[in-house]
Amino acid sequence: MNSQYDSLINEEARTQFHRDGFVIVKNALSCEEVGVLRREVDNLVNFLISENMDIMRDFGGVIEPISCGYIDPPVSQMYILSKRSYSGLRNMVTEDPDTVVPILFGKMSALAKNLLPTATTDNPMCLFNEQYIVKTPNSVSSSSFEWHQDSQYMDASAQKAFPIVSCWTALDDVNITNGTLLIEPFPRLIDPSTGSYLGLPNSLNSHATHLQHHMHLASCYEKELDRNTAIAQAHNSNETIPASLRSAPPNQNQVYERQRPILVDITAGTIVFLSGYVRHCSLGNGSSKFRRAYMPQFSAGKVQTGDGGLVSLAVPCADDQHERELEQQQQEEAYQQPDEFEEYQMQ
Template sequence: MLTHEQIAFYHRHGYLIIHDFLTPQEIESYKSEAQTLVNHCYEHGDIVTHWGCVIEPLGCGYFDTTEITLETRTTRYAYTALRNNLSPLAATCTLDKFGHYAQQLLVPREKRPLGQRAFLLNDQYIAKPPGGTGAEFAWHQDILYFSPEERCHPMVSVWTPLDDVHEGNGTVLVDPFPYSDCPGVYDNPPSALDAFYAVMNAGSALFMDGRLRHCSSGNASASFRTVYMPQFSLGRMAIQNDASGGFTALAVPLAEPS
């Protein structure tokens, strides 16, 4: 469980780092799944050129299109049944462990609109190959990838490195919320005084409000750098996939935390 201080910090600054979030077994489970998907993608192209370093378990072509149905993308049973073919532990951990913490950072249950639930809306691996360029991510806010109609939904992205990360291998550069009374509204370019590189050990988790401004550089190290990032929303976003690149891949409801 998160403390009141951690939740307040998240809402004030737009982010929260929890060290040692994943157990060694959970790290290995996600790393194994990531390796399987990366190998699949390399058999069909280049992960930088063709996938932009972003590999979605249900969207990278590993599963046959006939296996990915509306039920797979909107129900816990079908989603976990398919993902279990990759890793039995990872799917459950995403919905239960990640989901439990994410729900605490979304609007508290007692303040939600009547009947509104939390959902897993996407999950992806961000795999940056070593020693190259072209794997940079410019300054952005995750919520802006969604349609204007969907941006009313609070969302949280959980950027979770599976390898130790630092400035040299493409960790995320975070620009905290500038105003407490108007979070997520940036009217100035990023400032070196406020922005910081998230230096984290494997298995730590960076929870980011969908409005948080962030970016990352390429991986200049000699080793692969892999991150797992599930995203959660309060309320169901419409599943779509359009030519502009905006999409909601999933809408899997989470169990309410006890």
């Protein structure tokens, strides 16, 4: 735990995350931090519009700071593996004093760390992806996202090996009018002998236990609800949903109960932390203003495909001790063998 953020991600928040697949942390970012992110996304949006790009048609509302065209494509792909290289590129998008890097690798990663398995040498905590999600004004028909789980965008082997957490961060007040999230929490497991809800397993800081728990709860989802039905159920929170108990695969000694969908209504600076396995969708923007959100994703380990290739970014969030040692070694070699080092630099 990072004591600086104990009040934001406490034991109660972690329990809800592992039970329901998400947790909402209000006012997680300060007004100044929200301002930094707003200014950056506004610069990116204005640039793309100036290039005759349509945010919804050409980008689906998803803008990745490094690859959207705002800066020249990186010559080397080292940035996907290196915090130092990635930070250097990010600072080309927005420089000091508005750089996003301290927010991304500072508060964001520290908060997400408390919801992922304990980092190890083999499975370090990594930045997996980073994007702004922008819904243009009056775009109800084109800016909604269907029901999905974030892990489904990884290949099958990666889904079973690497937990991820998405940090969906509101940069505007978000509600049903301008394109909010609709979340179906994980089903609740019930002890059939007592009828009581089952507690969480021990050792959720373990990579294997975390994965097994989240994947098992996700496997208990029933068919996706019609979106209008889900919204109606979310609105009628005082009405009882008829019990829907089913055997929980693969353990037939458990049963589960479907939970009521949650319609998110939050202020700017609030973060919705989503397990890679929780089901959610988002509504279209029917307002007259842009709706902006920022969503970095973090993983427990460098997410790889079955054949060893990287799925997306694999930027270690911890300080790059290995990089510092390598740089020092190169400097020493340069001092001892200047000709060889000069040739290496030119390659």
